[in-house]
Amino acid sequence: MEKKLSANEVFELSKAFHNLSSVLGHYRYDHWEDLTPSQRSDLENKQWTLFNISSDLNAKSVLLKVKLIEQDLQTLQSATNAMQEVAQKIQDIKHGIRIATKAIAFGGAIYVGASTGNVGLIVSAASDLISEINA
Structure with missing residues (x-):
């Protein structure tokens, strides 16, 4: 059975991207002295990218037309749940950057998948993100 993402599911996904953005910001400030200027800058850039993805999703600009089977939706x-619980799982700066990179790829996949109908791309990126968070 196929179904479209509901407005609430899009909202929860938006909140998850926002949460991850906030977690990266807190991590950056909490570990300021331990990070190089390059690492701080990289985290800040990724933080803003994730925040912008959250804002775009909150505006419901793309997702409502994507049809998913139940397994894809799960x-x-x-991925949404993993992003909301990520704060306790970031082990070090490299892990944080890998998580942020996978989350940004997931956000990009949402846009490409929504515009092309390639749900597999979205699900694959979500799975990669989940795996990185749990690594």
């Missing part, structure tokens, strides 16, 4: 919900 993967997206798992």
Whole structure:
């Protein structure tokens, strides 16, 4: 059975991207002295990219036309949950940057998948993000 993402599911996904953005910001400030200027800059750039993805999703600009099967929807919900619980799982700066990079790729996949109908791209990126968070 196929279904479209509901407005609430898009909202929860938006909140998850916002949460990850906030977590990266807190991590950056909490570990300021331990990070190089380059690492701080990289985290800040990724933080803003994730915040912008959250804002775009909150405006419901793309997702409502994507049709998902139940298994795909469960993967997206798992990615949403993982992003909301990520604060306790970031082990070090490299792990944080890898998580942020996978989350940005996931955000990009949402836009490409929504415009092309390639749900597999979205689900694959969500799975990669979940795996990195749990690494």
